[in-house]
Amino acid sequence: xxxxxxxxxxxxxxxxxxxxxxxxxxxxxxxxxxxxxxxxxxxxxxxxxxxxxxxxxxxxxxxxxxxxxxxxxxxxxxxxxxxxxxxxxxxxxxxxxxxxxxxxxxxxxxxxxxxxxxxxxxxxxxxxxxxxxxxxxxxxxxxxxxxxxxxxxxxxxxxxxxxxxxxxxxxxxxxxxxxxxxxxxxxxxxxxxxxxxxxxxxxxxxxxxxxxxxxxxxxxxxxxxxxxxxxxxxxxxxxxxxxx
Amino acid sequence: xxxxxxxxxxxxxxxxxxxxxxxxxxxxxxxxxxxxxxxxxxxxxxxxxxxxxxxxxxxxxxxxxxxxxxxxxxxxxxxxxxxxxxxxxxxxxxxxxxxxxxxxxxxxxxxxxxxxxxxxxxxxxxxxxxxxxxxxxxxxxxxxxxxxxxxxxxxxxxxxxxxxxxxxxxxxxxxxxxxxxxxxxxxxxxxxxxxxxxxxxxxxxxxxxxxxxxxxxxxxxxxxxxxxxxxxxxxxxxxxxxxx
Numbered sequence: 275x276x277x278x279x280x281x282x283x284x285x286x287x288x289x290x291x292x293x294x295x296x297x298x299x300x301x302x303x304x305x306x307x308x309x310x311x312x313x314x315x316x317x318x319x320x321x322x323x324x325x326x327x328x329x330x331x332x333x334x335x336x337x338x339x340x341x342x343x344x345x346x347x348x349x350x351x352x353x354x355x356x357x358x359x360x361x362x363x364x365x366x367x368x369x370x371x372x373x374x375x376x377x378x379x380x381x382x383x384x385x386x387x388x389x390x391x392x393x394x395x396x397x398x399x400x401x402x403x404x405x406x407x408x409x410x411x412x413x414x415x416x417x418x419x420x421x422x423x424x425x426x427x428x429x430x431x432x433x434x435x436x437x438x439x440x441x442x443x444x445x446x447x448x449x450x451x452x453x454x455x456x457x458x459x460x461x462x463x464x465x466x467x468x469x470x471x472x473x474x475x476x477x478x479x480x481x482x483x484x485x486x487x488x489x490x491x492x493x494x495x496x497x498x499x500x501x502x503x504x505x506x507x508x509x510x511x512x513x514x515x516x517x518x
Numbered sequence: 519x520x521x522x523x524x525x526x527x528x529x530x531x532x533x534x535x536x537x538x539x540x541x542x543x544x545x546x547x548x549x550x551x552x553x554x555x556x557x558x559x560x561x562x563x564x565x566x567x568x569x570x571x572x573x574x575x576x577x578x579x580x581x582x583x584x585x586x587x588x589x590x591x592x593x594x595x596x597x598x599x600x601x602x603x604x605x606x607x608x609x610x611x612x613x614x615x616x617x618x619x620x621x622x623x624x625x626x627x628x629x630x631x632x633x634x635x636x637x638x639x640x641x642x643x644x645x646x647x648x649x650x651x652x653x654x655x656x657x658x659x660x661x662x663x664x665x666x667x668x669x670x671x672x673x674x675x676x677x678x679x680x681x682x683x684x685x686x687x688x689x690x691x692x693x694x695x696x697x698x699x700x701x702x703x704x705x706x707x708x709x710x711x712x713x714x715x716x717x718x719x720x721x722x723x724x725x726x727x728x729x730x731x732x733x734x735x736x737x738x739x740x741x742x743x744x745x746x747x748x749x750x751x752x753x754x755x756x757x758x759x760x761x762x
């Protein structure tokens with residue numbers, strides 16, 4: 275099951291930034307049972323826990339996406355217990371105003387997207403939290419469809435191994451049939467425990483080409499990526515986008 | 519000699535756009551002697567005539583850069599003859615308000631940049647007219663240092679063959695020692711005789727690393743690229759940047 279917990283929170287203005295993602299992650303780790311925390315620590319890149327801060331105009335939402343049912347129940351329980359909490363870093367009080375839960379079976383998603391008779395020609399990704407890719411020990415601050423698709427495929431394969439989406443040739447073919455045709459982007463930094471990770475934000479449009487099954491796959495992956503996030507540190511608040 | 523002719527022009531508001539670059543080029547071609555036009559037509563990518571419209575706040579400048587002394591004299595003569603001219607396309611009247619000429623010997627530039635004892639760590643390119651690169655029949659709308667350096671090297675070699683800057687290994691090494699570290703960019707279209715060329719505008723910062731001679735070369739090229747422009751259609755108004 276894909277579970278999304280949307281927590282409306284009251285956040286002091288001075289810390290209204292996607293950068294506090296790692297502090298919020300730290301709070302969750304404190305509240306969860308020790309064995310859960312150890313279980314999560316074995317994952318580095320593809321953790322079944324993704325969380326990020328969404329800053330939409332005046333509403334501030336803490337989005338937690340979980341790809342593991344036991345973990346979901348534990349997080350839901352610990353959150354509903356609280357009316358507010360404090361960030362260790364600066365002792366700021368954060369109030370919990372509303373909790374909304376959305377759940378979705380991966381089977382439904384697969385069935386829906388792989389039976390589409392018409393796939394949109396364009397998908398526009400609006401990058402909501404700093405996004406970055408790491409290759410050869412360096413951070414890449416430009417979007418790259420190969421890295422994006424690989425990132426989503428690898429995540430999908432980790433949480434739902436029954437589908438086995440990642441394959442080198444498929445990835446190459448997918449990349450040859452898709453293209454970034456428009457963008458408005460800027461580089462930025464994601465603050466994480468004293469270091470600043472080079473990253474980017476903004477939006478870009480992907481043109482989907484090729485035979486129907488390929489377009490279905492591209493579109494499925496870009497849709498699914500809204501939950502997983504893309505690139506590095508998606509558990510700590512990076513790499514979140516939504517399709518416009 | 520590198521000659522830059524800066525023409526302050528009065529341009530009706532509705533056509534204040536870098537897109538009229540190809541119309542201005544068309545005017546020049548009409549005024550120049552037939553044999554000069556034929557001479558220029560033999561160059562496709564690396565023409566010794568570069569021209570573009572610079573839109574800085576309220577001032578509108580038509581910048582013409584020429585890497586050939588005979589051509590420079592011809593252009594200067596034809597421009598000083600005129601107080602105004604009309605664009606065929608829409609019969610708009612364009613006034614010539616002021617003509618300024620800057621000339622520079624390539625030897626001076628080479629001497630200056632290759633004797634620098636300290637080269638700036640960062641070079642910030644402010645892209646003033648839509649810029650694009652073509653590879654495998656497709657337009658690339660993201661900046662790429664390899665394509666940028668190659669473009670400038672190839673131009674330099676065409677106009678000043680005595681220096682021979684282009685070399686595959688040197689280019690690879692240069693690329694390995696430079697990196698785009700910051701940017702704010704968006705895609706755009708350059709209008710050209712009914713077609714729209716996918717391109718980009720904005721700014722980005724290049725970090726220069728490596729031993730001193732390599733940094734000197736990178737910095738020389740990025741400086742020289744301000745005159746040549748980068749990528750496709752630099753004679754028609756694309757690919758102009760300046761270093762901030």
